[in-house]
Amino acid sequence: GSSQQHLLHWLYSFLVSWERATRHLRFNMYKIALFMACVCAAAAQRFGPDENYAPIPYAFNYLSQLLDGGHSHEEQGDGNGRVTGRYTLTDADGRSRTVTYTADENGFRAQVDTNEQGTESKNPADVVFQSSALPGPGAAIANEPNRFRGGAPPEAYDGSG
Incomplete structure (x- = not known):
């Protein structure tokens, strides 16, 4: 019994710490994705179509x-x-x-x-x-x-x- 309880306790601790670690990573990935989306949106505005100029004969x-x-x-x-x-x-x-x-x-x-x-x-x-x-x-x-x-x-x- 005691070794099974010890194994279950270790497994539970591992899963809790894994969930905490991946939650932090997922949050960082969301921040990185949001940052990249902002960079792309800014670049699209900066390098958008040129203004229309009058024809120059x-x-x-x-x-x-x-x-x-x-x-x-x-x-x-x-x-x-x-x-x-x-x-x-x-x-x-x-x-x-x-x-x-x-x-x-x-x-x-x-x-x-x-x-x-x-x-x-x-x-x-x-x-x-x-x-x-x-x-x-x-x-x-x-x-x-x-x-x-x-x-x-x-x-x-x-x-x-």
């Missing part, structure tokens, strides 16, 4: 002329995501390409105007491509003066290696 342009050609670019934006612009590339031999574009709620659209040899008027991928280049043999004949510009023509290949 913009515009820019530049022109660069070099001995062997040049390029220019101009663009305007309304501050709400709608953009229009144009850029042009020119070579000293008269070749040029101008791309006019619009980007807005309907997507990106471009038109290319060029006189570059080997191009023709087509509309690939919803891009209007306007070519004023001569087609076929006429292009080769018209471009002959520029063919070997800047150096001697290559020597013929005789197949000997």
Whole structure:
């Protein structure tokens, strides 16, 4: 009997002290959880959505002329995501390409105007491509003066290696 009473008393004491210890831990866990919730709420307020600002329209342009050609670019934006612009590339031999574009709620659209040899008027991928280049043999004949510009023509290949 006495050892059973001693064992029951020890078990009862252990359970009471365990309950006290875990009550303290549970209380601390609640305090930690409450503190973390406050930190998260404060962070959400601090890093919330930005204030709404009025759209800021913009515009820019530049022109660069070099001995062997040049390029220019101009663009305007309304501050709400709608953009229009144009850029042009020119070579000293008269070749040029101008791309006019619009980007807005309907997507990106471009038109290319060029006189570059080997191009023709087509509309690939919803891009209007306007070519004023001569087609076929006429292009080769018209471009002959520029063919070997800047150096001697290559020597013929005789197949000997």
